[in-house]
Amino acid sequence: MRNPIAVTGETALDLIRQVRGILALFGNTLWWIVVGPFKGKTAGRQSIFQQMVFAGVQSVVIVFFISLFTGIVIAMQSAYQLKQLGAVIYVAPMVSISMARELGPVFVALVVAGRVGSAIAAELGTMKVSEQIEALETIALDPVRFLVVPRFLALLIMMPCLTVMADMVGILGGLIVGVFNLQINMYRYLSFSFDLMEFKDVWTGLIKSVVFGTAISMIACYVGLDTRGGAEGVGKATTMSVVISFIMIILIDCVLTGVFFFSEM
């Protein structure tokens, strides 16, 4: 039997090593984005585009359904409460504000971490264990510039887009409940949705989504490039990228919500 304290200590050290690795990769990625162009070494536009299609366009359907049902559920749940206060119309801002501030960005991030982050980790992990990363280095191409930068930029651009879409679709879900179940006039519902929403509700959500996107791409790329040990290692890396991303998304959400909405207290 191994000493549980030693095991915990090792796990903690490993975690610290990974966090440092992820931060170093982030620094390296920013370096290529900022300094690279001055040296004539930009990431290929074509590969950024490919990644944007994969990360963004192909996530649209899942994000659509998840946000639609989320909007419907919040509307139904809050209607039950608000009916007792005779304030059913407040279902509308309830849905729109919670989608914009919280549920839009977080659910998009969870979908992208599960769908795109895992795929990135698996792809880079496979490249690592089949010597393709080494082959890139040997033909004098930096894997960070060549593989990480396009994935990072693609997620950075697509996350806010998906989030805006999720917010809209969520409101649509709420609207369906409001109009067909609660018999609220559609125009009245929409005006309540948007009038009580502040600009801050939207931009804080979008900043969250950008930070989530950065975290997802950096975690997935780091874990992928750090893969060891054949096909089994690739499987582990894939799982690990999803697990770490999920934890980080919730953690970051917690911190940013505190910074945005509770920092004056």
Place this chain on the structure above:
Amino acid sequence: MEERETVIEVTDLVKKFGDRTVLNGVNLKISKGETFVIMGGSGCGKSTLLRHIIGNLKPTSGKVCLLGTDITGLEGAQLDEIRKKIGMSFQSSALFDSMTVGENVSLPLREHTVLEKNIIDIMVTMKLELVGLRGFEDLMPSEISGGMKKRVGLARAIAMDPQIIFYDEPTAGLDPIMAAVIDRLIVDLSRKLSITSVVVTHDMKSVMGIADRIAMLHEGKVLEVGTPEEIRNSANQTVRQFINGSFDGPISFFQQKDDYLEQLTG
């Protein structure tokens, strides 16, 4: 033989992974134009040695000079300048599986030169012609056989007209005929393009066929260096056992007993 320019010089190279010493003081000198074979058993550190020579791994101690430059401490752009002058054919081919055969071969040209697309296409066709794969440009790596992958990897390695080509186990896992084809290709390339070749292998048949000189790597050290003739007549028991492929001799089947014990006892 007249003294030729040294293109690779490895001095007292030591590499430890954790507390396990894989290379323990390797010394090598490889001259321009020769086909130099590094042989040794599986897991003795041949690939690790190659990775140090091309700068993909950094030594624990010791020094590596490649094409007259000390690359031991080099990183980033400076190392890349030297890497553009070498080519490497990987043990597992390492083709980029999201790209076609043609794109694999053209990648270094697209990234490192300012040539027009049609010129690059012609160069790719020429390189594929050299390895007998002209017309396969549009296939994906998953659609071709292992031997073909090795040859595409070779075409990619020579895309930038390197001064040195490294081969990691070029014939491992191939049928005897394909292995002979690859051996012939190695010899042809080094003659036609007068390239220095460094071949890592444990395939004795190909060693004797292609080598100008051979180094035997054993227990982290170079045991002996010589021409195929000298190696064949070596007095060293370990070398003899290896080239004859006999069971009995100084190389024990149980050489990794420490690891084994550790596994057993957990």
